[in-house]
Amino acid sequence: MNALQTSNLGYPRIGENREWKKALEQYWAGKINEESFEQATDRVLLSNLKKQIALGIDIIPVNDFSYYDHMLDTAAMFGLVPNRYGSINKDIPLAQYFSMARGNSTAVASEMTKWFNTNYHYIIPELNETTFQLIENKPLKAYRKAKEKLGIEGKPVIVGPYTFLKLSKGYEEKQIPSLLSQLIPLYQQVFKELQAEGVQWVQVDEPILVTSLSKDEFETIQSIYAQLHEAAPNLKIMLQTYFDSITEYQTVVSLPVQGIGLDFVHDRNQNLQYIQKLGFPEDKVLGLGIIDGRNIWKADLNKKKEIIDLVLEKVNTERLWIQPSCSLLHVPITIKNEPKLDKTLKNALAFADEKLQEIHMLKNRYDLNQNSSDAFSKSEKDINNLNMSAARNNSIVHSAVKNISNQDFRRKQSFKERKEIQQAYWQLPDYPTTTIGSFPQTAEVRKARRQFKSGEWTFEQYKEFIESEIARWISIQEKIGLDVLVHGEFERNDMVEYFGEKLTGFAFSSNGWVQSYGSRCVKPPIIYGDVAFSEPMTLTESLYAKSLTSKPMKGMLTGPATILNWSFVRDDLTRKEVCFQIALALKEEVEILQRNDIKMIQVDEPALREGLPLKKENWHEYLEWTVQSFLLATSSAEATTQIHTHMCYCDFNHFLEVISKLDADIISIETSRSHGELLESAQLKAYDKGIGLGVYDIHSPRVPSVEEIENMISEYSKLLPKEQIWINPDCGLKTRKEEETIASLQNMVKAAKKFRNEIGHTNTDADATTEEIC
Ligand code: GLN
Ligand code: ZN
Numbered sequence: 193m194n195a196l197q198t199s200n201l202g203y204p205r206i207g208e209n210r211e212w213k214k215a216l217e218q219y220w221a222g223k224i225n226e227e228s229f230e231q232a233t234d235r236v237l238l239s240n241l242k243k244q245i246a247l248g249i250d251i252i253p254v255n256d257f258s259y260y261d262h263m264l265d266t267a268a269m270f271g272l273v274p275n276r277y278g279s280i281n282k283d284i285p286l287a288q289y290f291s292m293a294r295g296n297s298t299a300v301a302s303e304m305t306k307w308f309n310t311n312y313h314y315i316i317p318e319l320n321e322t323t324f325q326l327i328e329n330k331p332l333k334a335y336r337k338a339k340e341k342l343g344i345e346g347k348p349v350i351v352g353p354y355t356f357l358k359l360s361k362g363y364e365e366k367q368i369p370s371l372l373s374q375l376i377p378l379y380q381q382v383f384k385e386l387q388a389e390g391v392q393w394v395q396v397d398e399p400i401l402v403t404s405l406s407k408d409e410f411e412t413i414q415s416i417y418a419q420l421h422e423a424a425p426n427l428k429i430m431l432q433t434y435f436d437s438i439t440e441y442q443t444v445v446s447l448p449v450q451g452i453g454l455d456f457v458h459d460r461n462q463n464l465q466y467i468q469k470l471g472f473p474e475d476k477v478l479g480l481g482i483i484d485g486r487n488i489w490k491a492d493l494n495k496k497k498e499i500i501d502l503v504l505e506k507v508n509t510e511r512l513w514i515q516p517s518c519s520l521l522h523v524p525i526t527i528k529n530e531p532k533l534d535k536t537l538k539n540a541l542a543f544a545d546e547k548l549q550e551i552h553m554l555k556n557r558y559d560l561n562q563n564s565s566d567a568f569s570k571s572e573k574d575i576n577n578l579n580m581s582a583a584r585n586n587s588i589v590h591s592a593v594k595n596i597s598n599q600d601f602r603r604k605q606s607f608k609e610r611k612e613i614q615q616a617y618w619q620l621p622d623y624p625t626t627t628i629g630s631f632p633q634t635a636e637v638r639k640a641r642r643q644f645k646s647g648e649w650t651f652e653q654y655k656e657f658i659e660s661e662i663a664r665w666i667s668i669q670e671k672i673g674l675d676v677l678v679h680g681e682f683e684r685n686d687m688v689e690y691f692g693e694k695l696t697g698f699a700f701s702s703n704g705w706v707q708s709y710g711s712r713c714v715k716p717p718i719i720y721g722d723v724a725f726s727e728p729m730t731l732t733e734s735l736y737a738k739s740l741t742s743k744p745m746k747g748m749l750t751g752p753a754t755i756l757n758w759s760f761v762r763d764d765l766t767r768k769e770v771c772f773q774i775a776l777a778l779k780e781e782v783e784i785l786q787r788n789d790i791k792m793i794q795v796d797e798p799a800l801r802e803g804l805p806l807k808k809e810n811w812h813e814y815l816e817w818t819v820q821s822f823l824l825a826t827s828s829a830e831a832t833t834q835i836h837t838h839m840c841y842c843d844f845n846h847f848l849e850v851i852s853k854l855d856a857d858i859i860s861i862e863t864s865r866s867h868g869e870l871l872e873s874a875q876l877k878a879y880d881k882g883i884g885l886g887v888y889d890i891h892s893p894r895v896p897s898v899e900e901i902e903n904m905i906s907e908y909s910k911l912l913p914k915e916q917i918w919i920n921p922d923c924g925l926k927t928r929k930e931e932e933t934i935a936s937l938q939n940m941v942k943a944a945k946k947f948r949n950e951i952g953h954t955n956t957d958a959d960a961t962t963e964e965i966c
Contacts, residue, residue, distance in 0.1 A: 202519025254346030320362030380423035437462030453479030583721030860884030886922020
C-alpha cells in the first residue's frame with residue numbers, strides 16, 4: 193500500500209516529570225554516580241522512544257537526545273575541546289563534557305547563545321584552538337541502542353556541517369574552506385559507518401538554509417552534500433530545514449540528497465507556493481512539516497488536510513512524510529499533566545505527545561480502512577469553543593485595538609523639548625547613577641514566595657516581608673549614594689509571569705516546561721485570550737518605596753514585545769495584534785504610575801531583539817509593530833515623565849537606530865563586555881538620547897574596582913556628550929549575592945563621583961544646573 197509515512201524530528205529530552213533535569217542536577221551535585229546518572233537518563237530516553245512507537249510514528253528520530261545540548265554533542269564528537277578543559281584522549285569523559293557547558297574551577301564555560309529565533313540556547317563550538325578528530329560516532333551509538341533495546345530502525349539526527357560551522361566561532365570567513373576540508377571527512381566517516389550498519393535514513397539538520405545566504409555559500413553547500421553523498425551513496429539523507437521557508441528553492445531541492453524537510457507552519461506560505469509553482473523532484477521524499485513544533489495549540493486538522501491535498505497534487509503519496517515543523521524540543525510534553533487548566537483552554541491545547549497524535553490522525557485520514565473524521569470534527573469543535581469563549585471576545589479590547597491611530601505612537605513633545613523640561617525637573621547630577629531594577633533574589637525571598645503560594649503565609653505576612661526588603665534596600669541605596677533608586681523587584685518571580693498573572697488573557701500550566709539551556713527549564717505563560725488591564729500591577733511596591741525616600745524612584749515594567757516573545761501566544765490573531773493588546777494594558781499602568789507621581793518609568797525590552805525574523809527582509813515589518821507597541825505603552829507620559837528602557841544585548845551594531853525610534857528618554861544596555869564594538873558604532877554618534885552603558889558585568893560575581901569603572905566611564909565620555917551618559921550595571925542584579933552587589937555598587941558610585949570631580953564637575957547639589965563644559 194502506498195501509505196503516507198509519519199515522522200518526527202526530535203522529542204523533548206527533559207522527561208515527563210523532568211526526570212532528566214533532576215538526574216543531571218543530582219549528578220552535578222555529586223549525589224549520584226555516573227552509572228546511576230546514565231541509568232536514569234537511559235530510562236528517559238527509552239520511554240521517549242517507546243512513546244513515539246505507541247503514538248504511531250513510523251520514522252523515529254534517534255540521537256536527538258542529549259546530556260546537555262546537541263551542538264555541544266556535535267563539537268565533542270568531533271573532538272572540538274578547547275585547551276582550557278584539558279587535553280583529550282580516546283574519549284571525552286563526562287566531567288570534561290560538562291565543564292565545556294558549565295565551566296570548572298579553572299576554566300570558564302563556553303559561551304552560549306540562542307538557537308535561531310527560539311528560546312533554546314546552545315553551546316557555541318570554539319574552533320580556534322582545536323584539531324578535528326572523530327571521537328565517537330554518536331548517531332551510530334544512538335541508532336544501535338534504540339535497535340538493541342526496542343527493535344526499532346531509528347533515524348539518526350545530526351546537525352549539518354554548514355549549520356554547525358556557521359554557528360561556531362573562533363575563525364574568519366577566509367578559513368571556511370580549510371575548516372570544511374577538516375570537518376567533511378569526519379562527517380563522511382560517520383555516514384560511512386551508518387551506511388555499513390544498514391541505517392536507512394539520516395536526518396541532517398540545516399536550519400541555516402532558511403536564513404539569507406549568498407550564492408557562494410550555496411555553492412559551498414552543494415559541494416558539501418556532493419561529498420557526503422559520494423562517501424555513503426546508499427545512506428539516504430533527509431536534509432531538514434525549519435523555522436522559516438528555505439531561500440533558493442531550486443538550488444536546495446536539487447542537492448544530492450534523498451529527502452528535503454520543509455517547514456509549512458512558519459514559512460509565510462512560501463514553501464507551499466514553491467511546490468505549487470515549481471513542483472518537487474520526483475526522486476526525493478518531502479518531509480512536510482505541517483504540525484507546529486513551536487506552539488502549543490491544537491491544529492485544525494481539516495485545514496491541515498487541505499494543505500496536504502495540495503501538496504499531493506505535486507508529490508506522490510509514497511514520497512511524503514508528515515511531520516512536525518521542527519523538533520518538539522520547543523514544546524512541553526503532554527497536556528495530560530495539566531489538571532488545573534480551564535477545560536475550554538485545555539481542550540484546545542496540543543503539547544508534544546498530542547502533536548504526534550495529530551500527525552498520526554492526519555495519516556489515518558488517507559488510509560481508507562480508517563475513519564478519523566470524528567477526530568477531525570473534535571479538533572475543529574475544540575478550537576471553535578475557545579475562539580467563541582468570552583476570553584477571546586472582549587469587545588472593549590478589540591475596539592481599542594481597532595481605534596489605535598498614529599497619534600498613539602507619539603509623545604506630545606519631541607525629545608529635544610522633553611530633555612530641557614526633564615533637566616529642570618529632575619535636577620540630576622552629571623553622570624547620574626542607577627540600577628536596572630532587580631536586587632538579589634536571596635534564598636529568603638524565594639522561600640517567602642513559596643510560603644505565600646503554598647498558603648503557609650497570609651497575604652499580609654508576605655506583603656510585610658516584601659515591604660521590609662524594599663525598605664532595607666532603599667536604605668542601602670541611599671547609603672551607597674545612588675541618584676535614582678528602584679524598589680528591587682522582590683515581589684516578582686519572573687519578569688513576564690508576574691505581569692501575566694495580573695493581566696487578563698494569560699494562563700499558567702502546571703507542567704508545561706521546556707528546555708532553555710542545559711538542565712534549566714522554563715514554563716512560558718500561555719496567552720490564550722484577549723489581554724486587558726485589570727488591576728494596577730506595580731503601583732503598591734513603587735509607591736511604598738517612594739514614600740521612604742526623597743530621591744527619584746524609578747517604576748519598573750516589562751515591555752510588550754518581551755511579554756509576547758517569552759510566552760506561548762494564541763495563533764488566531766497576529767502577533768502584532770496581541771502585542772498591541774499588551775501595550776494598551778501597559779499604557780494604563782504607565783498612566784496610573786504617572787498619576788501617582790511615579791514619574792520615572794522603565795519599560796524593559798530585553799526580548800525585543802530576539803523576536804527578529806530569521807530573514808532580514810522581514811525585519812522591517814516586525815520592528816515596525818514592536819516599536820509601535822512600545823510607543824503605544826509609553827506615549828501618554830507627560831514631558832516631565834522620564835521613560836527609561838533596558839535591553840541586554842552586547843551587539844548593538846545596526847540596532848541603535850531602532851532603539852532611538854522607541855523614543856525612550858534613556859536606555860540602559862549591556863556593553864560592559866563588548867564596549868569595543870560599540871566604539872566603532874557610527875550609529876552611536878547619531879544617537880541623541882540618554883544612554884546607560886553598563887559599566888560592569890553582572891554575570892560574574894567579581895567586584896569591579898573603582899579604577900576600572902572610572903576608566904570605563906572615561907572611555908564612554910570620549911564617545912558621547914556628558915548629558916547623555918548614565919552610569920549603571922549592565923543588567924538586573926537578581927542573580928547576584930548581596931555582599932558582592934553592595935560592594936560593586938559602592939565602587940560604581942565612587943567611580944562616578946570621582947569622575948565628576950576630576951572633570952571639574954561637582955554639581956551634585958539639588959539646585960545646580962547641568963551646564964555644558966568645554
Ligand atoms: N528590570 C529587570 C531586572 O532588573 C530587567 C531584567 C532583564 O533585562 N532581563 O531584573
Ligand atoms: Zn538586562
